[in-house]
Amino acid sequence: MYVSRLHRAVTLALSLAVLTAGAGCVPALAQKPPASGFETKATYAVVMDAGANLMLFEKDADTLMVPASMSKMMTLAVLFREMKAGRFTLDSEFKVSEHAWRTGGAPSGTSAMFAPLNTMVKISDLIPGVTVQSANDGAIIIAEGVAGTEEAFAKEMTAYARKIGMEQSTFVNATGLPAEGQLMTARELAVLARHLVYTYPEYYHFFGMKEFRYRDKFTFHNRNPLVLADIGVDGLKTGFVKESGYGLTISGTRGNQRLIVVVNGLATPKEREAEARRLLEWGFKSFKPFRLFDEGEKVSDALVWGGTSHYVPLVGDGNINIILPVTTSGKVSASIVYDGPIKAPIKKGDQVAILRITSDDSSATNEIPLYAGDDIGQSNFAYRGLDSLLLLAFGWLL
Known part of the structure; x- marks a missing residue:
């Protein structure tokens, strides 16, 4: 697994982008939910940002019911x-x-x-x-x-x-x-x-x-x-x-943000309705998407082995956003993770890496797929041999 820290200029851009938030769907993977202090009467409950596939709240979320x-x-x-x-x-x-x-x-x-x-x-x-x-x-x-x-x-x-x-x-x-x-x-x-x-x-x-x-x-x-x-x-x-008691799974949107709420184990239909509504409102009021990169904007480069170029540009699938608390300070850390160097040939649009974002204001981790921004063809045998020597000798420090 190869982990590449973003260049300093890009890291600075992340903080500025978070402070000037934009809206949109977020292609990320679910991780641990942030500590919220929020409580619910439901025996089992989750709130998920659907666009980000990110859990914002959970209570006994993995207990079979x-x-x-x-x-x-x-x-x-x-x-x-x-x-x-x-x-x-x-x-x-x-x-x-x-x-x-x-x-x-x-x-x-x-x-x-x-x-x-x-x-x-x-x-x-x-x-x-x-x-x-x-x-x-x-x-x-x-x-x-x-x-x-x-x-x-x-x-x-x-x-x-x-x-x-x-x-x-x-x-x-x-x-x-x-x-x-x-x-x-x-x-x-x-x-x-x-x-x-x-x-x-x-x-x-x-x-x-x-x-x-x-x-x-x-x-x-x-x-x-x-x-x-x-x-x-x-x-x-x-x-x-x-x-099981009364349960409900709902999904709804506000602007470009979609949440999913699940509750179960409630005593009455009215309690089920009230708790699901309360969780939905809390989710929309407490979290929102923040723009990091526009559609087609290069995030960074990944190393390539045996290609006509030593690097492939990395881009998102559309705009790249993350989900953070609305009260965020804008301080985030970012790294790019991939198995590499990536072997050529590479087709434009292939998923090749993940942009991992953490925030000082949340224990949730946004993991956003990154895709090849260009086609990278395979180099000839001599250049592939040279790439192998560089990798062995220098750990690919180009």
Whole structure:
């Protein structure tokens, strides 16, 4: 691992850029949250800056818990994946089996969209059935339509969770109804919510629908009260079973900043709404993006082995910003980390390094991917040999 300190002029520019803050999305990786002194009644909670993938607050974030209907976000993630791959469309239809009807429909006494037994239901109705009404029959119909059985679909849910970095969550059904082994963490609910926002923007709007009319017979209103509250919340999912209490995962924007909030283990629906709103407001008031580099602006250079140039310029994917407390002093430290020297050839746009930013005002670390700003071709054999000698003799001090 090669660590290169930024040149003095660039380090000074970082401090000045922070003091003259700009706004924008931040492509960074989550690290430890800053100490905040903030408290919540929720047993489990996180606040994430979605653009930065940075945790701003957490409480028992990695403790496995019963997610209830919040696990339906993974049900939809699997469906969206299949739709994006072209296997299904919004006009595709799935059959209402007796299992779906009896376990999640009218006879179950749970939240349902009341799809009639043995009928066909379009995906365009099943999605809002789940996002708005939290329909258990809708979730099972999706599971069986995609994978044949709910059990097989639950295995796909768990496999997909692992693929996107959810290492602890496991699923045994598509609904979140009480079942041994149906467990998630608050952190991984936030990871899943962020994945839905950025991977499936063409379908994310279903989470923000205020109402859904089905079969000209039922009008369902979104069970997520904050979608209706005009505070910038545009989706995600409620949950409740006796084993877990009341939970809620929400996402919302103010300007160019998007936050995700997860709470669970609350005593009443009103408490769930109040705590999620309070965490959201705290996050927006306490943190904001600060501009470091404009789109296309060179951050620094990385060393290259065997290339037509000994250096490759490093740039961000668009503007480079970091998330800091609004009261920040502007004092930050920066380093560039990469495995190197980087072997040529290198294509413009390849991710080759990380810009690591720490602040005196926060224990959070912003880690921002950096990309090659130019193509670097491979040099001839003689020059590659010379590069090897320089590396052995001088540790690449060019």
